[in-house]
Amino acid sequence: MPGQNKHYNLSLHNDAMRILILGIDGYIGWPLALHLLERGHEVSGVDSFYTRKRVREVGSDSAIPIMSMERRIESLKEMSGHKLSFIRGDVSNPRIIYDAIKEFKPDCTVHLAEQRSAPYSMIGLKQATETLQKNMIGTVNLAYAIKDMNPGCHILKLGTMGEYGTPNIDIPEGFFEVEYRGRKDTLPFPRNAGSWYHWSKVHDSNNLMFANNVWKIPVTDVMQGVVYGTSTEEIDRFSSPTRFDIDEVWGTALNRFCAQAVGDMPITPYGKGGQTRGFLSLTDSIQCLTIAAEKPPEKGEYRVFNQFDEYYSVNQLAETVKNSYEHLTGKPARIEHVENPRIEKEAHYYRPDMIKLRNLGYRPSRSLETEILKILSDLSKHKSRIDKLKNCIMPKTFWAKSSGI
Numbered sequence: 001m002p003g004q005n006k007h008y009n010l011s012l013h014n015d016a017m018r019i020l021i022l023g024i025d026g027y028i029g030w031p032l033a034l035h036l037l038e039r040g041h042e043v044s045g046v047d048s049f050y051t052r053k054r055v056r057e058v059g060s061d062s063a064i065p066i067m068s069m070e071r072r073i074e075s076l077k078e079m080s081g082h083k084l085s086f087i088r089g090d091v092s093n094p095r096i097i098y099d100a101i102k103e104f105k106p107d108c109t110v111h112l113a114e115q116r117s118a119p120y121s122m123i124g125l126k127q128a129t130e131t132l133q134k135n136m137i138g139t140v141n142l143a144y145a146i147k148d149m150n151p152g153c154h155i156l157k158l159g160t161m162g163e164y165g166t167p168n169i170d171i172p173e174g175f176f177e178v179e180y181r182g183r184k185d186t187l188p189f190p191r192n193a194g195s196w197y198h199w200s201k202v203h204d205s206n207n208l209m210f211a212n213n214v215w216k217i218p219v220t221d222v223m224q225g226v227v228y229g230t231s232t233e234e235i236d237r238f239s240s241p242t243r244f245d246i247d248e249v250w251g252t253a254l255n256r257f258c259a260q261a262v263g264d265m266p267i268t269p270y271g272k273g274g275q276t277r278g279f280l281s282l283t284d285s286i287q288c289l290t291i292a293a294e295k296p297p298e299k300g301e302y303r304v305f306n307q308f309d310e311y312y313s314v315n316q317l318a319e320t321v322k323n324s325y326e327h328l329t330g331k332p333a334r335i336e337h338v339e340n341p342r343i344e345k346e347a348h349y350y351r352p353d354m355i356k357l358r359n360l361g362y363r364p365s366r367s368l369e370t371e372i373l374k375i376l377s378d379l380s381k382h383k384s385r386i387d388k389l390k391n392c393i394m395p396k397t398f399w400a401k402s403s404g405i
């Protein structure tokens with residue numbers, strides 16, 4: 001049996017599962033597919049290539065070159081013998097999703113196929129409504145397709161820790177017990193998102209909770225932290241990189257900071273840099289999703305996982321990138337705070353729970369420092385691409401200026 005994962009203690013299932021990945025061409029989707037295949041599962045994928053197109057729309061590109069899907073599948077087959085079936089299509093079209101579910105009959109569908117950039121959703125009215133429509137419709141299509149064509153299939157849906165916002169109290173995993181006017185109940189923890197993108201995820205969560213309530217579809221709704229990293233065991237083994245975005249619209253904070261250091265640019269935290277968020281490496285994101293797929297919810301259960309390794313302030317990340325870059329190259333790096341394009345608290349309390357995945361066997365496998373050194377060294381091989389993308393890195397998408405005209 002191929003590739004036992006050394007990082008966590010799950011033995012391979014005797015019965016391989018059939019796992020459908022919506023959004024298989026993306027940053028997380030591609031390495032997840034490689035990992036699940038290596039664990040002996042049968043994998044099929046759907047993607048519309050929206051991210052490739054939308055990243056080009058803002059004049060940017062993946063800092064690490066990626067193969068076409070056709071080439072990815074061919075090269076994987078040549079190197080490992082793994083077969084991967086793929087459908088090109090938009091999950092907001094019900095025909096695509098009904099056909100995929102009917103033909104493949106998955107045990108688990110991992111739903112990653114959404115517009116995933118907060119800044120993109122804040123460019124203006126067109127991008128805001130496109131994000132809300134496509135994300136919400138795709139998720140509702142999936143719930144209906146499973147109910148009609150393959151009841152019992154587990155929906156493993158990627159939401160975001162950003163759904164909760166930054167409340168001044170601890171954040172539980174999805175639900176909390178409330179006492180109000182002498183009565184008690186367990187209720188969904190309030191969501192307070194900070195962009196149209198994040199609100200689309202809140203609406204998805206509500207819609208999935210409802211679909212579970214009426215049709216008993218088993219659902220895992222993952223509140224995932226920000227993911228960083230260029231590599232996983234399988235990306236390296238099969239020389240099959242995943243995309244890596246570094247521009248102001250598509251690049252997440254730590255990935256952008258690493259690109260700035262490699263491109264001899266200042267590392268630019270937004271505002272005071274006290275914003276604190278949960279983060280996890282790409283390898284650990286894949287580990288968590290694999291555990292969630294292989295250890296599904298009970299029949300009819302809706303469960304919420306908070307998924308991150310550790311929480312850091314943006315300043316802590318900037319300092320760690322600076323120190324790592326200086327250690328690696330002997331050259332100085334500089335931190336320069338810039339005007340915050342977002343509307344958010346820049347210093348606040350932040351203490352989310354992260355217990356359920358650990359109880360299922362998840363153990364963080366890569367330290368922040370080790371991973372940053374790996375990102376810096378992978379990116380330095382593509383310095384000339386980063387130099388060409390320099391104009392796309394500084395913030396231009398300001399929440400306050402988002403407009404319909």
Ligand SMILES: NC(=O)c1ccc[n+]([C@@H]2O[C@H](COP(=O)([O-])OP(=O)(O)OC[C@H]3O[C@@H](n4cnc5c(N)ncnc54)[C@H](O)[C@@H]3O)[C@@H](O)[C@H]2O)c1
Pocket residue numbers: 022023024025026027028029046047048049050051052089090091092111112113114115116134138158159160161224225226227228243252
């Ligand atoms: N990367 C992170 O830090 C992070 C953090 C929290 C949550 N998430 C969530 O995880 C999921 C995957 O994120 P990612 O970083 O891999 O993003 P990504 O944009 O790289 O991948 C998403 C993939 O889905 C495809 N897609 C988008 N809309 C589609 C549609 N309507 N029909 C078919 N395909 C579609 C895109 O082409 C892309 O290949 C997203 O839902 C995102 O919101 C990501």
